[in-house]
Amino acid sequence: MSRSPSQEPDENTDALPRQQRTYSIGELARMFEVTPRTIRFYEQEGLLAPSRQGQKRIYREKDRVRLKLTLRGKRLGFSLAEIREVVMMYDAMPDGNARQLKRLLEILEEKRANLERQQEDIRLMRLEIDDVDQRARDVLRQLGETS
Amino acid sequence: MSRSPSQEPDENTDALPRQQRTYSIGELARMFEVTPRTIRFYEQEGLLAPSRQGQKRIYREKDRVRLKLTLRGKRLGFSLAEIREVVMMYDAMPDGNARQLKRLLEILEEKRANLERQQEDIRLMRLEIDDVDQRARDVLRQLGETS
């Protein structure tokens, strides 16, 4: 996986009313350190739905947040399909019927379970890493002594 | 991602001296809820190196642990290449030269950074999920009231 330095951009440090700000595809791409291709692909997969100005895509705050969430999901190993599942249901919520909403709650519960599982995995993985680290240092030290 | 119910098998509840126990590919596959194909693939990718008894693969404790670690890594979104990187260096450690060992320490540091990043991602993702959950419940409640 490419969990690269891709930092998430700072939150609102400017003075502009958030609602107005828009972004081009290139801006967003630089912000999140992905390629425009990736962003277009996410749109094609139903994860983004920017408006248009003529031919060009215009991204608003909502789109930026979605992209942020999508990338976060990706870093956690979720597939785009899984991410879309939640994101779309979230959007369909306001006028959602009870069945859909309950389905959504189920999905959320699954996600939560996943996250807990992952936290445990991280905990264990850290122990392993610390262990390997310690051994490596020990060997290094021994090398230093006998040289 | 298929973060399915794949439980990790219980630790040593039997009385056999661990060293002796061996496993067939099918046993391991059932234990970890993967297919034999997957296990053979991991071997082909240099993550496992079972001994043979004639034609058949014989897995020992060491192999089982490796498989466990590999799958854990996968659940955390690591690629097989990344996993191999650490696992192989770990094995090469005893007779490793200083350069290799320092390289290993570097890699471990990267992994640690990754894990921390992921923990933060999980934290944020949980907040999002709780938020969506809350909204969904609110809408549901309103539906109930006005029906």
Place this chain on the structure above:
DNA sequence: CAAGCACTTTACGTTAACGTAAACCTCGTC
């Protein structure tokens, strides 16, 4: 000994998530 089960190798197929290339607009500017 036939049948079945678990294993083997070989090899081609599949899916997700993009990369990459070509060919085309549409600005501002030199």
Place this chain on the structure above:
DNA sequence: GACGAGGTTTACGTTAACGTAAAGTGCTTG
């Protein structure tokens, strides 16, 4: 008006991580 920087669509290419199918081996059980 040429041109460079950004954007667009279309379409084929690529990689990882297996799935799936075919064809063979070896044991043991009715």
